[in-house]
Amino acid sequence: MIRLYADEQFPLPVVQRLRAIGYDILTVQDAGQANQRIPDDQVLAFATAEQRAVITENRRDFVKLHQQSSSHKGVIVCSKNLDWDDYTAKIHAALDGQDVMAGQLLRITK
Numbered sequence: 001m002i003r004l005y006a007d008e009q010f011p012l013p014v015v016q017r018l019r020a021i022g023y024d025i026l027t028v029q030d031a032g033q034a035n036q037r038i039p040d041d042q043v044l045a046f047a048t049a050e051q052r053a054v055i056t057e058n059r060r061d062f063v064k065l066h067q068q069s070s071s072h073k074g075v076i077v078c079s080k081n082l083d084w085d086d087y088t089a090k091i092h093a094a095l096d097g098q099d100v101m102a103g104q105l106l107r108i109t110k
Helices: 012-020 040-049 059-068 084-095
Strands: 004-006 025-027 053-056 075-078 105-108
Touching: 004 040, 012 025, 012 084, 040 053, 040 059, 053 059, 059 075, 059 105, 075 084, 084 105
Parallel strands: 004 025, 004 053, 053 075, 075 105
Antiparallel strands: none
């Protein structure tokens, strides 16, 4: 399974559901980097150093970062979805069977 790094705004209920089905997902909060206004490029750099794909709802900024450089372990941009079970299922369906996302951008929509 892909190792993930959830940015600060990514919903915790989805993180918890992804963990329950077996995903190794580290959050900004788990990494001790919450409430520090860390720029998105540094979030991506940290995830890359940790061999993790970023998962975020900040589509605009992370798509732009991906377009600037594909030297990362993956970027997963998600549309907001308040149905946590549906949200989790869509992410899992998109990632199921993938072991590597290096340099890739994946969009998950409602």
